[in-house]
Structures are given as C-alpha cells and as structure tokens.
Amino acid sequence: MGINSNNPYYRPLLATRYERIGAICLVLAVAVISQFLNDYHLTLLTQITIFALAGMGLNLLVGNTGLISIAHAAFMGVGAFSSAYLVQNVGVPMLPAILLAGLIAAIVGMVFGLPSLRLKGVYLAMASFAAQIILYWAFEQSRWLTGGQDGRFVDRPAILGLSLLESTHFYLFVLAITVIGAVVNLNVLRSRMGRSFAAVRDRPMAAEIMGVNVFRTKMVAFGLSTFYAGVAGALFGFYLEFVAIQAFALVVSIQLLALVIIGGLGTLSGSVLGAAFIVLIPELLDDITRMISTHAGDVAPIRLGVFGLIIVVFLIYEPNGLARTWRRLVEWGLGRLGAGGK
Amino acid sequence: MEYFLGLLVNGIIVGSIYSMVALGLVLIYKATEVVNFAQGELLMIGGYICLETIVQTGMSFIPAFIVSMVFMTVIALVIERFVLRKMMEAPVMSVIMVTIGIGVILRAVVIGVWGAFSIPFADIFSRDGIDLGFIVVGQVYVWSFVLTVFFMGLFGLFFKYTRIGLVMRATASSRKAAESVGVPLTRVFALAWVISAVISGVGGVLTANIAGLTPELSFYGIKVFPAVILGGLDSIVGATVSGVIIGVLENFGGGYLKELTGIKGLGPVAPFFVLVAILWVRPTGLFGKKEIERV
C-alpha cells in the first residue's frame, strides 16, 4: 500500500476537510487583505501573526507537554538581538540569520533549562523565571548589542534579491514563515513526538515505563519552543526595524502565557485565537477605559489586572480556551447546515 | 572590615525576612505540590494593607499590624475557596499558572489603587541606630530580625507540638495517605495558604519599613525562589538557612562585585544566577530529598 493520503493508516495534517479548507481560506484571505490595510492595522496584523508563531512554540511546551515557561519573551529577545546583530554587524543574510536566531535562542534556553528537565515540571517554571530575570538584566547591560534602554535600529535586508522594504511585502514574508511554523507544529503533533509530549503531560511515570524517554522528550519540547521564540523575535525586530528591550520584559512573557491559556492549551487554532485576543483586547480595553476615565495613567493597571483575571477564569472554567468554544460553535453551525465535513 | 561586617549583618537581617517568606512557599509546596508564584505579591499587599489601615483608621502600629494580618487571612481564604477549591482535580501546572494570574491581579490592584511610585512607610521605629559594638545597625533592621525570628519560632512550635501542625506535616508527606485516613484536604490547604499569606504579609510590612512601599516589593518575594531551590523545595530547614545565605549573597553581590566589576544592579540578579547554578550542580538543594523531585 502506498503511503499517500488514500492510505487509511496515513494521518493527515489536518483531520477534517472543513479544517483544511478553512485553513487555506484563512491564509489566503489574510494574505490578500494585508495588502490593503493601513499602517496601523497592518502593524496589528503583523503583531498577531508573530505572536501566533511565538505562541505556537510556547503551546507545544505548555499545552502539549505540560511544562511552564515564563521566559518566552526573553527568548524572543535573544532571537531579536542576535538576528539584528548578525545581519548588521556580521553581514549574515536575513534568512540564515533568522534560523541562527532560533538556534541561539534554543541553546541559551538549554543553558538555563536543561537541568530542570530531569525534575518535576515546577523546576522548569522557576528556572525559566530566573532566565527571564537574568536575560533582561543582561539585555540592559549589553548596550553594544541591545542599545540598553534606548534600543537599537535593525536593518531589513533583501532576501534572495527581493526587496522587502515595503511593510506589506514584508508581512507576506512573516506570514509565510508563520505558516511553515504551523505546518511543522502540526507535523510534530501528529507524529511520535506529539504522542510522547501528551504521554509526558498525562502520566510521566507510565510513559517512561512504556519506553518514552521523558527527559529527551522534554528537551525536544523546550528546544522547539525556544527555537520558535527566537524566530518570532527575529521577525519582530525585522518588522519594526527597531528593537527595544522593553518588548521582552516579564510582563510580555506573562502575556504570552495568557495567550496560550486563553486561546486553548495544546491546539494550533488556540495559539492563533490567543494571539488575536492578546493583541486586540488591549486595544479594545484602551478605547473603553479612555471613554470612562480621563486619566491616561489608569489604563495600564486595568489592562494588567484584566489579563490576570482572564487567566484565572479561563484556567478554572475553560481550560481548553477559546479554541474549544470556537470548535463547539463550528460544530453547531455545521450541524445546522447538515454538512458532513469529514 | 567594617564594610564587610556591615554587608554581612545587613545580609543576615534581610535574609531572615527571605527565610520567613521562603518558609511560606515551602509550606504551600509541601502541602499542595504547588509553587505559589504569587508569594511576592502577597508580601507586597501585606505592606500596603498595613499602611492603609494606619492611614485610614489612625490606629497605632501594632493594632494596625494585627488587622492587616487578618486581611491577609481573608485574602488567603478567598483564594482557597473561590479558586483553589475549583482546581482540586486539575494538574499541578494549571494551579501554578493560576497563582501567576493571581499575582498579576494583586499587582494590578496595588498599582491601580496606590499608584506605581514609592510611598514612605509609617515611621514606626526611631531613626537612631543601635550600637552592636562593632557596627551600628538601624533600629528598623534589628526589629525586623527579632520579629522574623519570633514568627519562625512560633511556626516551628506550631508544627512540632500542635495537632493541626502534625496533620499538616502528614499531608505534606503524602497527600494520598492523608486523604485515605480522612484528613480534610481543603482545610489543610486553606491553612497552608493562610499561614503562608500571613508570613508574607509580615515580611511585607518589615520590608516596607526597610525599603519603602512600592509595587516592586513583589520582587522581594520573587527573590525567595533562589532561596527555596538552594535549600531544597521540600525542606523547611533548607528554607530557613538558605534565605539568610541569599540575603548575604545579595548584599555581597551588590557591594563587592559592583566595585570589582563595575556592573550595576548585580545585587538583585545574583540570587538568580545562584538558582541556575544550583540546578546544574545539586538540583535538590542543600537539604532536599532526591527521589521525590525526579519525575
């Protein structure tokens, strides 16, 4: 029997026809719409896309493998600053620089996280916390790399001769990388690695007895997640053509954690929905609070507090996040329409 | 030499506060397997509530202090009742993320109500120093140390000699065994959180005295993490000892290392380097038990 999609034992990238059509339509729609957006909306869209990419990585670790990292923003920073440096000071072309940024972020991650992977998940949570604090401090101290509190400018070179100086064109590049990231994510989840992740999350001792190398599985999960963070950070830097350390502070790491919790732990659609939520809700909150209160200073803590509240509420009542809500909605809709979809 | 002693004594005193807060963290971990990421924010809120009580009611310090400890108890009970109890069946990682969320909420409340800037705490202790013979130490510091030792002694006695203390230790040792003997888990967890919150509140008031009242106080609580890793996440003795070690290290880091290397702000970060180093060299800490912590 061949191993093409007609083989009943072949597990497809996306399980249902509706998902496949939906995904393709979404990507095409976003690609087309992005060309006609004004600067402000395009920035929002780019933020959502990049956060979705970072979120996918974090979700592999938190949602699928059941570990916590509160350092995701710091690793994005490692990626952003490394790629900026590589491109500007070392002359590396953009694509390899982005890949290297991911690799460097993964290596830095291992330095902080490796020993805790042998222990209970709690230890990685604390090690990641230490990583966030130490890395942010290191960013502050390394003016030559990061520009300290003032930030640094980032070149956006051409790729393979194609100039990407137009934001709309660069967005398509970001979208492409994110789609590749999504495909890799789905591949990992439908393979042996994905099963190992779930086994480690559900019952690590039984998994170990069944032959799953729990330590190595956690290492792969953590390495992949930091790689995604590095790449997302690099894209972020190239997009803004400027990076400042404040973008990679503890607060952002917590927002990324909120992203995966609210969007839906362990699912790709969760990462995308969560990213949209994380980027758009603050905008909405800002508008609302500006209507209610005239003090601009009041906005920040309200935004922060609402995030915390949402994290707690979702973890208690809807741990599968918006993705579950969305799926229920779609299934209801499909049921009404009488469509099969599979 | 005086500089060295000054750093040392200061380190021990601040470290003793860390020890106390670390104790609270270890307590919750031992009883519930959860690392409370909101421990720092509990410390912060303790300080703010105490000051607010003094300001609003004009009480003198000691009654206000007691009132704020009551508030901390209420907060802990609210957290247990409305959040933790709903998550009894949830995986430990989810509960830890909930504590992160709770910490964020507490911090937002503080910044929203009191603003993000430093407020001087009420002047409780006179500014005069106490002469210890080889150095002069501010009264504030001495009182902090005395109070910390007092509270830790109190809790030590509680765990050793009261029945509830014994029940808590049993639950910490094995949740399943305790459950099967009929120990009311929710009560034990609530108690662990209450004690932890109260300890943090005390720590917050003391730290606010020393450092002033700002939302950054929550980072004092966070600095406790290296202490518990160093001491062993499941070790009460470890928490006590390593809190002091971290306090001393932090002072030396801020003092000597700054002069040696010219790097600023190394003090607060040094304990985290220690955390990472400990995880590489001896992950279960000085006093922790090896088997329990591996998956």
Added chain:
Amino acid sequence: MALLEVNQVSLAFGGVQALSDVNFTIEEGRIISIIGPNGAGKTTLLNCISGVYTPSGSIRMKGVEMVGMKPHARPGLGVARTFQNIALFPSESVIDNVLVGSDHLLRSGVLRICLYWTRLGCTREEVDARKAAAEALAVLGLEEFINAPVADLPYGTQKRVELARAMVAKPDLLLLDEPTAGMTTSEKLELAEQVKILNKELGVTVAMIEHDMGVVMGISDKIVVLDFGKKIAEGEPAEVMENPEVRKAYLGENT
C-alpha cells in the same frame, strides 16, 4: 531457558521491608502467575522489573542485568506491561495510546518528524506503526473504538486497550498487573483465552499478578506465591496449592 531471572531482590521503604530476598525464574514461553495476599509486594516486584524502583539484588532479562537501567530502556529488551489502576493517557485517542507502546521502536529524529513527508520524513514508519496498532486493536475486538477518546470508555474496554498497547511493543515478556480486576465472569474467560492465544500462538511469555484463582489455575504453567515481601512457594499450580504455607497465607482469604 530462563527469560527472566530474579535473584535476591530486596527493597525497603523507610522502615518497611517491601521485598526480602525474592528469587524466582520465568522460563521462556510459559505463563506464570504471581499470587499472594494484598500488600505482599506483587506490584512492587513488577515495579522493580519495570524500573520504577531500584532494589538490591539482580533482575536479568535474557541474561542482561536490568537493575540500574533506566526504565525507558527496558521495553527495548522486550519487556512490556499493564498496570493495576490503568495507566492510559486520558487526553489521547485509543489508537494514539496504543501507538505509544510501539513508539520506542520508531527511529525518526526530530528533523525527520518536522519534515514528515517524502522519503526524508517519517511517514513510512508512522503508517506502518499505525497499521500494526489497528491490527492489535482488531485482535482484541476494539476496532470500533480506534479513534475514540480513551477517557470515556468503560473500564473493561480500557483494560483491553492497555493490553493492546503492551502487545504492539512486540514483547518477549508481558507483565500483567491484575488483568481481570473489575471484569465480569465472561470477560474474564475471554481475557484468559486471549492471554493463552498470545502465549501459544505468538510465543509471548506472560507473568501476571492475579487474584482470581479460576483464571490462575486455568492457564498458568507455574505459580509464584508472595507473602509479606517474601517468596513462599514456586512451582506447578497443583503442588503450590497443596503447600501448607500457601494455605496458611490465604487463611481467611477467598480462594
């Protein structure tokens, strides 16, 4: 030929001696039952073989010393197992649960998995593994549940899924911890038959902890009896059941 040799195995927890100098062998191709009162140390013994605990003494599988070996390396030696309180992975489907059992046989690294497609990817072995898992499920009569979430299934069905998971590891030695617990009489008969078929037709050596003496006497070639962490008898079913020490250990228990 001895497949598994347990030699002078002892284990203590704090002050409690869970196992004391346990010795026995499991010959290739046989079905042996490990019986004894509750708390005798039967599951603890299985956990030592699986690697959860590190006892003193020796446990050799096909001549290879396992004590001290990491647990996840042991399926590679041909040891598979089921658990007393069903240790399936609740967030996954039935077939994915079963696949975890054979995952240690797959060779693709992270890069191949990320690539997935074409000859450079991992599709071939995934498809083959999935086919084998589906076949194992079919043998146990579970075809209709292949994609069902495992958590919602009835207890007896979950136990069979666990068995399928152990089988796809292509084990030489299958350790079963109370495989018929909670089953109805007819289910027990069915399971006993399935174990017999696995043993006779696929040549799998079976060691099972069992309380149901009907099942034990029905299919075992040999019985090992544990009491208070010590082995008190080892031999053919009929002679073991006549052993006065064995009868004493079971005094007051249902046989």
